Amino acid sequence: MIRPHDSVIVHTLARVFIPIIQLFALYVLIHGHDSPGGGFQAGTLFAASFILPVIAFGIQGSLTVLERRAIILGGIGILLFAGIGLIPLLLGEEFLNYGELPIPGMEASARRHLGILGIEIGVTIAVAATAVSIYYSLRERGEGEGN
Amino acid sequence: MMLFDDYLLLTLVIVTALGAVFVRDLFSGVLTLAAYSFFLALLWAGLGAVDVAFTEAVVGAGLSTLFFLVALFLTSHQEEVRKQFKVQMMALGSLGILGFLLLFGSVDLPVVGDPESLPSKHVSSHYLKKSLEETDTPNVVTAVLADYRGFDTLGETTVIFTAGIACWMLLRRRDDSAT
Amino acid sequence: MADIVLYRPHFVAFIILFLLGIYIMVVSLNLVKKLIGMYLMQTSIILFFITLAVKKDSTIPIILSSATAVTPEAYANPLPHVLMLTAIVVGVSTLGVSLAMVIALYRQYNTLEEDQILGKMK
Numbered sequence: 327m328i329r330p331h332d333s334v335i336v337h338t339l340a341r342v343f344i345p346i347i348q349l350f351a352l353y354v355l356i357h358g359h360d361s362p363g364g365g366f367q368a369g370t371l372f373a374a375s376f377i378l379p380v381i382a383f384g385i386q387g388s389l390t391v392l393e394r395r396a397i398i399l400g401g402i403g404i405l406l407f408a409g410i411g412l413i414p415l416l417l418g419e420e421f422l423n424y425g426e427l428p429i430p431g432m433e434a435s436a437r438r439h440l441g442i443l444g445i446e447i448g449v450t451i452a453v454a455a456t457a458v459s460i461y462y463s464l465r466e467r468g469e470g471e472g473n
Numbered sequence: 474m475m476l477f478d479d480y481l482l483l484t485l486v487i488v489t490a491l492g493a494v495f496v497r498d499l500f501s502g503v504l505t506l507a508a509y510s511f512f513l514a515l516l517w518a519g520l521g522a523v524d525v526a527f528t529e530a531v532v533g534a535g536l537s538t539l540f541f542l543v544a545l546f547l548t549s550h551q552e553e554v555r556k557q558f559k560v561q562m563m564a565l566g567s568l569g570i571l572g573f574l575l576l577f578g579s580v581d582l583p584v585v586g587d588p589e590s591l592p593s594k595h596v597s598s599h600y601l602k603k604s605l606e607e608t609d610t611p612n613v614v615t616a617v618l619a620d621y622r623g624f625d626t627l628g629e630t631t632v633i634f635t636a637g638i639a640c641w642m643l644l645r646r647r648d649d650s651a652t
Numbered sequence: 653m654a655d656i657v658l659y660r661p662h663f664v665a666f667i668i669l670f671l672l673g674i675y676i677m678v679v680s681l682n683l684v685k686k687l688i689g690m691y692l693m694q695t696s697i698i699l700f701f702i703t704l705a706v707k708k709d710s711t712i713p714i715i716l717s718s719a720t721a722v723t724p725e726a727y728a729n730p731l732p733h734v735l736m737l738t739a740i741v742v743g744v745s746t747l748g749v750s751l752a753m754v755i756a757l758y759r760q761y762n763t764l765e766e767d768q769i770l771g772k773m774k
Contacts, residue, residue: 439609442619456637467644521728544751548758586708598724613713636745
């Protein structure tokens with residue numbers, strides 16, 4: 327049972343910061359093409375925006391189902407990544423060759439651009455879900471007889 | 474000759490690393506380790522590795538410090554000091570020999586900043602020349618990570634997912650029924 | 653020896669950090685201290701690889717316009733950056749699993765010192 331934090335400063339700041347962190351994480355993910363960024367950084371920032379309400383408001387302050395079942399979302403992220411890579415394999419080309427994805431009306435470099443964006447989204451979901459799940463495992467399930 | 478800020482950052486990195494390990498209270502050690510991570514991220518951004526610096530600042534200084542603090546919160550945070558003179562002397566002796574051998578071998582490494590050194594030839598120059606026209610992505614690191622070396626990234630994501638499952642299963646409780 | 657400090661100071665820093673990490677892992681009896689040493693070792697190796705990727709008078713590997721031809725000397729080497737991104741994330745995953753093991757050990761034996769755990773295990 328994770329209790330909420332006592333200080334009112336933490337509550338107020340968490341209320342202010344959580345949407346800002348999520349917006350920044352989305353920015354880092356989408357702009358991974360043109361500036362430093364990408365899937366791993368965005369995934370960890372998303373995880374921070376889901377861990378911060380648990381720290382500030384206790385286990386009631388989060389989507390409780392999310393903590394317990396977050397690891398399933400991690401699997402969905404990997405399936406998205408591997409699925410985008412598998413589609414060219416089913417069509418006769420190599421694995422993870424995004425230039426052969428069946429999207430009509432685009433040249434190969436634009437298809438690769440979309441493939442990179444797709445797998446970055448998969449990586450973000452996997453990393454965010456796993457980081458939240460590790461935090462939940464350490465904090466909630468770590469409290470046992472000895473503590 | 475290196476710039477002054479490189480020397481300054483390297484000194485700060487070594488000083489914070491020494492502070493993180495030679496401190497008795499583990500909370501202070503972990504927070505000094507976070508400072509070490511941030512200085513290291515600054516150093517890498519100064520050396521031109523901006524993606525790596527961003528990832529180290531977010532994942533290394535953020536996530537690993539969080540995990541350390543949670544683990545210390547649930548266990549004890551005072552380290553007991555014991556006298557281990559023999560082990561310390563043996564470790565210092567053998568690590569001194571290893572350090573001397575590494576220094577001796579580092580003379581053959583390329584000078585820092587050499588554009589003709591071997592890691593910069595062959596495949597990496599091909600990635601730099603061809604990545605914008607083949608993948609329509611200005612950020613070469615993202616293009617190499619997601620497209621040219623996408624298989625490594627798939628393996629890495631699987632590793633972090635397996636770590637999540639392993640943490641879940643290691644902290645099983647006696648009253649776990651279906652989870 | 654002087655040219656090592658003048659022209660390759662990052663390698664000296666890498667050697668110091670790496671050996672410091674090994675020393676702490678060997679000598680310290682506290683489990684969390686050993687994990688701090690492991691983290692130092694991992695980040696020192698990442699420093700080594702990034703140092704190999706530096707080029708003098710070069711900029712970050714983001715190519716903004718396709719108008720001019722790209723000379724590889726003007727950009728930093730992106731390949732070690734990619735490998736080190738993977739290394740950082742794998743390092744943090746290893747740290748998470750190790751800390752889960754430390755918490756499970758503490759739950760069982762109520763101490764974090766290695767020799768006390770080994771004594772209680774007998």
